[in-house]
Amino acid sequence: MANIPSGNRDSFGSKFGVIAAAAGSAVGLGNIWRFPLVTTQNGGGAFLILYISFIVFIGIPVMLSEFSIGRRAQLNAFGSFKKLAPKTPWYLVGFLGILTAFAILSFYSAVAGWTLEYLVQAISGKLLHTDDYVKNFADFSTDVYRPLIWQMVFMFLTAIVVYAGVKKGIEKFTKILMPVLVILIGVVVVRSVSLPGAAEGIKYLFVPDWSAVNFKTVLMALGQAAFSLSIGMGTLITYGSYIQKDNHLLRTSSQVALADTSIAILSSLMVIPAIFAFSSVSIDQMSPGPGLVFEVLPAVFKAMPGGVIFAVVFFFLLAVAALTSTISVLEVVVAYLKEELGMTRGKATIIASVSISVLGVLATLSFSSLSGFHIFGLNIFDLLNFASANIMLTFGALFIVVFVGWKLGKSNFLDEISNKGEIKSVLHKIVFFIIRYIAPVAIGIIAVAALFIKGLT
Numbered sequence: 001m002a003n004i005p006s007g008n009r010d011s012f013g014s015k016f017g018v019i020a021a022a023a024g025s026a027v028g029l030g031n032i033w034r035f036p037l038v039t040t041q042n043g044g045g046a047f048l049i050l051y052i053s054f055i056v057f058i059g060i061p062v063m064l065s066e067f068s069i070g071r072r073a074q075l076n077a078f079g080s081f082k083k084l085a086p087k088t089p090w091y092l093v094g095f096l097g098i099l100t101a102f103a104i105l106s107f108y109s110a111v112a113g114w115t116l117e118y119l120v121q122a123i124s125g126k127l128l129h130t131d132d133y134v135k136n137f138a139d140f141s142t143d144v145y146r147p148l149i150w151q152m153v154f155m156f157l158t159a160i161v162v163y164a165g166v167k168k169g170i171e172k173f174t175k176i177l178m179p180v181l182v183i184l185i186g187v188v189v190v191r192s193v194s195l196p197g198a199a200e201g202i203k204y205l206f207v208p209d210w211s212a213v214n215f216k217t218v219l220m221a222l223g224q225a226a227f228s229l230s231i232g233m234g235t236l237i238t239y240g241s242y243i244q245k246d247n248h249l250l251r252t253s254s255q256v257a258l259a260d261t262s263i264a265i266l267s268s269l270m271v272i273p274a275i276f277a278f279s280s281v282s283i284d285q286m287s288p289g290p291g292l293v294f295e296v297l298p299a300v301f302k303a304m305p306g307g308v309i310f311a312v313v314f315f316f317l318l319a320v321a322a323l324t325s326t327i328s329v330l331e332v333v334v335a336y337l338k339e340e341l342g343m344t345r346g347k348a349t350i351i352a353s354v355s356i357s358v359l360g361v362l363a364t365l366s367f368s369s370l371s372g373f374h375i376f377g378l379n380i381f382d383l384l385n386f387a388s389a390n391i392m393l394t395f396g397a398l399f400i401v402v403f404v405g406w407k408l409g410k411s412n413f414l415d416e417i418s419n420k421g422e423i424k425s426v427l428h429k430i431v432f433f434i435i436r437y438i439a440p441v442a443i444g445i446i447a448v449a450a451l452f453i454k455g456l457t
């Protein structure tokens with residue numbers, strides 16, 4: 001096999017580059033489109049407390065597991081397992097990650113494409129001159145060509161960044177885009193929380209309602225935390241393989257998790273108070289997904305003074321957040337093709353993005369010409385969404401912690417995260433204990449439950 005020697009591998013050049021790339025992967029549609037609604041509908045502050053506990057006690061340990069696997073092996077997700085556990089079937093976990101990348105990217109790029117359509121509609125003025133936003137979205141999504149063209153444009157943008165390489169593409173790009181994203185979110189938050197009536201929304205968001213919390217809520221909090229941190233499919237194994245040997249991995253993981261969670265909370269402050277101020281739609285009745293971003297928010301922007309500007313800024317920042325996530329998913333497949341099948345980066349990027357686009361076309365067409373086609377009662381888009389986010393990712397995360405806890409083992413893991421003993425921290429042993437005993441049980445429960453509870457995203 002054409003495994004490239006570690007010395008020649010492309011890598012991230014700076015600590016900030018690592019954070020920007022990994023936080024870029026984590027911060028995406030999950031933060032801006034799903035988190036605000038899921039939180040408000042599931043007990044507000046109560047959900048937030050659960051969510052943050054899962055980020056700290058499960059999310060960071062899994063992220064650290066992925067980083068340590070990748071950095072130790074210096075290979076793609078598939079190759080890493082093969083190298084660290086030779087002659088065992090563990091490489092199948094890497095393979096599952098490659099398949100999951102296909103599934104996630106196919107529906108994610110569809111939605112990412114919608115953000116471009118809405119950005120253009122906002123710029124042209126069409127968006128704020130619409131009367132019926134539900135119809136506007138339905139007209140667009142049931143069109144055969146427009147969503148497909150935007151999806152292809154988005155995949156093309158993703159491919160350009162990945163093609164440019166780790167340091168000159170992914171790192172360079174995310175180092176510019178992530179600060180821009182934070183600033184733009186800040187601008188919209190200030191506008192949103194200063195609207196008359198915003199206080200109601202802020203209260204609704206943060207005041208805990210424990211009566212809304214049940215077993216399903218707990219599972220949703222863990223599922224959302226995993227999806228939001230981009231864990232469970234080898235994205236962070238792949239990125240971990242590009243991290244320098246002197247990087248403090250526990251610190252980096254914590255910073256990425258902090259950035260992701262802060263942006264999720266800021267996104268809620270951007271969206272929820274504005275909805276309370278201007279929308280007659282009850283938040284409890286909204287379904288997560290297209291409704292909030294593509295049907296409710298445009299009406300909010302229309303009612304808001306200066307709404308055109310905020311609509312343009314919002315859809316631009318949503319596209320940016322999605323782009324820094326899609327590049328991380330595509331990179332998983334490209335690194336695999338490059339290192340395991342010996343392709344050049346260029347060839348790997350073309351083959352990966354074209355083949356993912358084919359599956360993506362099916363996801364997009366499930367709103368138009370394929371809308372009558374169902375498997376297990378779900379159209380192709382929902383099936384890919386459900387199978388990847390709820391099933392493949394949770395099983396992926398489960399296998400990863402079991403691998404580190406029971407196969408890679410304590411001394412290898414501690415050696416890797418302490419940079420061969422250089423960093424001394426009691427936290428390292430505590431994290432290993434969680435990885436070995438607690439995380440497998442917690443993730444195992446949600447993985448099994450996800451198979452049985454429908455509608456758990």
Ligand code: TRP
Pocket residue numbers: 025026027028029030031226227228229230231232233235325326328329393
């Ligand atoms: N975390 C991203 C979001 O919140 C989505 C994402 C990107 C992802 N890469 C991933 C999810 C890898 C799971 C695994 O939108």
